[in-house]
Amino acid sequence: CIYFRSSSPLGGKRLSPKHKRHFLAAEKAEGGQADSSSQGAAFPPTFSLSEVKNKQRRHLMFMKLKQEKRKQKMQLKKKRRKEREALGDKAPPKEVPKTIENQRVYDETTVDPEDEEVAFDEGTDEFSAYFNRLTNPKVLITTSDRPRGRTVRFCEQLATVIPDAHVYYRRGLALKRIIPQCVARGFTYLMVINEDRKVPNGMVLCHLPDGPTAHFKVSSVRLRKEMKRRGKDPTMHSPEVILNNFSTRLGHTIGRLFAALFPHDPQFVGRQVATFHNQRDFVFFRFHRYIFKNEKKVGIQELGPRFTLKLRSLQKGTFDSKFGEYEWVLKRHEMDACRRKFQL
Amino acid sequence: MRFTPQVLIFGARCHVHLLSGTCFQQLILVCVCVCVCVCVCVSPQVIWDIIGNKQFCSFKVKTKSQNFCRNEFNLTGLCNRSACPLANSQYATIREEKGQCFLYMKVIERAAFPAKMWEKVKLSKNYEKALEQIDENLIYWPRFIRHKCKQRFTKITQYLIRMRKLVLKRQRKLVPLSRKVERREKRKEEKALIAAQLDNAIEKELLERLKQGTYGDIYNFPVHAFDKALEQQDEESESESEAEEEEEEDDEDVGRREFVAEDEVEESDLSDFEESSEEEEEEEEEMEVETKAKAKAKAKASGSKGKSPAGGSAARRKRAYVEIEYEQETQPAAKSTAT
Numbered sequence: 217c218i219y220f221r222s223s224s225p226l227g228g229k230r231l232s233p234k235h236k237r238h239f240l241a242a243e244k245a246e247g248g249q250a251d252s253s254s255q256g257a258a259f260p261p262t263f264s265l266s267e268v269k270n271k272q273r274r275h276l277m278f279m280k281l282k283q284e285k286r287k288q289k290m291q292l293k294k295k296r297r298k299e300r301e302a303l304g305d306k307a308p309p310k311e312v313p314k315t316i317e318n319q320r321v322y323d324e325t326t327v328d329p330e331d332e333e334v335a336f337d338e339g340t341d342e343f344s345a346y347f348n349r350l351t352n353p354k355v356l357i358t359t360s361d362r363p364r365g366r367t368v369r370f371c372e373q374l375a376t377v378i379p380d381a382h383v384y385y386r387r388g389l390a391l392k393r394i395i396p397q398c399v400a401r402g403f404t405y406l407m408v409i410n411e412d413r414k415v416p417n418g419m420v421l422c423h424l425p426d427g428p429t430a431h432f433k434v435s436s437v438r439l440r441k442e443m444k445r446r447g448k449d450p451t452m453h454s455p456e457v458i459l460n461n462f463s464t465r466l467g468h469t470i471g472r473l474f475a476a477l478f479p480h481d482p483q484f485v486g487r488q489v490a491t492f493h494n495q496r497d498f499v500f501f502r503f504h505r506y507i508f509k510n511e512k513k514v515g516i517q518e519l520g521p522r523f524t525l526k527l528r529s530l531q532k533g534t535f536d537s538k539f540g541e542y543e544w545v546l547k548r549h550e551m552d553a554c555r556r557k558f559q560l
Numbered sequence: 561m562r563f564t565p566q567v568l569i570f571g572a573r574c575h576v577h578l579l580s581g582t583c584f585q586q587l588i589l590v591c592v593c594v595c596v597c598v599c600v601c602v603s604p605q606v607i608w609d610i611i612g613n614k615q616f617c618s619f620k621v622k623t624k625s626q627n628f629c630r631n632e633f634n635l636t637g638l639c640n641r642s643a644c645p646l647a648n649s650q651y652a653t654i655r656e657e658k659g660q661c662f663l664y665m666k667v668i669e670r671a672a673f674p675a676k677m678w679e680k681v682k683l684s685k686n687y688e689k690a691l692e693q694i695d696e697n698l699i700y701w702p703r704f705i706r707h708k709c710k711q712r713f714t715k716i717t718q719y720l721i722r723m724r725k726l727v728l729k730r731q732r733k734l735v736p737l738s739r740k741v742e743r744r745e746k747r748k749e750e751k752a753l754i755a756a757q758l759d760n761a762i763e764k765e766l767l768e769r770l771k772q773g774t775y776g777d778i779y780n781f782p783v784h785a786f787d788k789a790l791e792q793q794d795e796e797s798e799s800e801s802e803a804e805e806e807e808e809e810d811d812e813d814v815g816r817r818e819f820v821a822e823d824e825v826e827e828s829d830l831s832d833f834e835e836s837s838e839e840e841e842e843e844e845e846e847m848e849v850e851t852k853a854k855a856k857a858k859a860k861a862s863g864s865k866g867k868s869p870a871g872g873s874a875a876r877r878k879r880a881y882v883e884i885e886y887e888q889e890t891q892p893a894a895k896s897t898a899t
Contacts, residue, residue, distance in 0.1 A: 391730075489762065491761075493756055500752075506766055508766075511770065537733075
């Protein structure tokens with residue numbers, strides 16, 4: 217066996233022939249690298265960093281590579297900026313950065329505002345009764361069996377947000393039996409909050425006189441007392457409704473579904489607004505009180521619960537999970553595969 | 561008929577190996593000093609002596625108060641001398657399979673044939689008929705077994721009925737959540753929330769609505785908005801007419817001062833303006849004078865109180881006021897003192 221002097225990096229430990237071979241090889245590589253760095257890249261063209269077995273060395277090489285790249289990028293940026301300044305007014309306009317909304321795959325069901333067919337459909341669908349001011353919304357809010365405290369409080373707060381909403385305990389009743397009774401008593405909406413592990417996680421929204429049933433996944437529920445800087449409790453005035461970004465046919469249907477929850481004429485005196493904002497297939501619900509400070513500025517203060525909805529399925533007709541006809545069902549493998557494709 | 565062992569068993573521990581479903585009586589070779597091997601079937605009493613209390617029975621489940629028997633053929637489920645299927649050579653049970661009840665019977669004649677030990681009789685679906693069947697099959701059997709069989713059969717039918725009823729009621733469907741998917745969706749939701757910029761969006765929408773006038777005359781801002789928009793309009797498009805009007809206004813300098821003096825009156829004009837028609841404010845977006853006239857016309861059409869001439873003059877006056885401001889810009893020295 218060969219002894220190394222203590223000045224060597226291994227501190228004079230005894231090396232077996234196998235380690236010795238490795239060490240020598242490493243030295244060679246180092247030497248080679250030192251040579252190459254002084255001469256210029258002498259690596260074979262198919263060299264990749266992952267072939268270097270030594271972790272420290274590999275890491276160092278990678279860092280160097282990154283720094284090089286960063287330097288080049290900065291140089292490029294500087295050059296471009298100089299060119300831009302040189303051109304002055306004639307410079308080409310700044311490029312718009314790519315966002316997911318920009319890159320969204322064009323959905324063929326996107327609604328054109330002047331589309332007559334859509335207008336006709338919407339004039340004769342299940343919500344036409346509401347939009348023609350024939351019915352007033354009346355909502356029944358209930359939960360799944362044996363709700364826990366958080367769900368119960370959530371339901372109560374929802375009832376304050378939606379005017380003319382009534383909360384009833386479920387007590388193990390079957391939905392299919394509840395629905396005819398609701399219709400008989402003049403309810404227009406049935407909202408069932410599903411609960412799992414003491415937290416609301418699903419909502420079934422059923423438009424009653426044989427309207428569509430939507431099943432949502434509910435997430436990020438914040439009750440009133442968990443809100444920061446919130447205002448006082450909402451009053452009994454009817455709020456205004458804002459529906460943002462519902463662009464496709466499906467989005468339109470869902471938007472109308474939400475709109476029909478609230479009475480037609482908002483009472484502006486109350487200065488309350490309920491927002492359903494759709495972003496990338498998530499519908500965010502917020503409830504605010506607003507005040508116009510001047511014509512350019514408005515202040516908003518959040519009251520009321522907030523939650524996020526994601527549509528899982530839309531079924532024609534009232535709630536019937538066995539024999540219902542589904543207009544749209546979330547199929548994860550088809551629909552979630554592309555990150556730039558959205559349904560609502 | 562019971563076999564009694566005629567040969568004593570010397571110090572031989574016999575563990576009865578019990579396979580599930582079959583009672584297997586081990587043939588024990590007993591060596592007698594005479595070197596004669598005798599095969600003996602162990603009597604049920606002996607079996608009970610062994611497995612009942614003294615030694616191990618693999619079907620027995622011991623709890624603090626009671627012993628249970630896990631054998632499928634057990635009639636009562638308890639570990640008793642009378643209910644043990646291994647320790648009784650004549651035994652009967654009721655078992656159900658897929659909603660069908662069967663009567664199983666074991667007699668001592670078949671004790672040597674484990675494969676054919678249990679006799680299976682299918683019971684009728686009719687409760688009374690089935691009871692009669694049980695009676696007929698178990699005629700001359702011990703009272704205990706007959707009674708327990710009927711009790712067991714009753715219990716089984718009751719739970720089958722309950723099962724059938726439950727199927728008709730609401731079924732709860734458990735949907736499993738995939739952790740990976742949930743995590744991904746949570747992240748997507750966070751990103752979407754950031755991208756949404758909700759507060760900005762809401763504020764923008766509210767201001768849009770204010771501009772379009774959906775709020776009517778609840779707020780006083782519309783006037784200022786109207787003014788500002790008018791200013792912009794004048795700046796952009798009517799530079800020529802400004803030039804002309806400046807000349808005119810030179811002539812009307814004296815008149816202008818009157819207008820300036822009418823600052824106080826302007827408020828009454830304002831109030832008139834507001835009271836005249838609520839819908840006038842709705843047309844704020846149409847800030848051009850031409851369309852303002854149209855708005856006036858519309859207001860008239862929608863039944864305002866006919867103060868349109870006053871409104872019109874107010875508009876004109878307002879417009880003049882605005883022009884004064886322009887004059888200020890061009891001739892600050894002259895007019896700044898006046899205003």
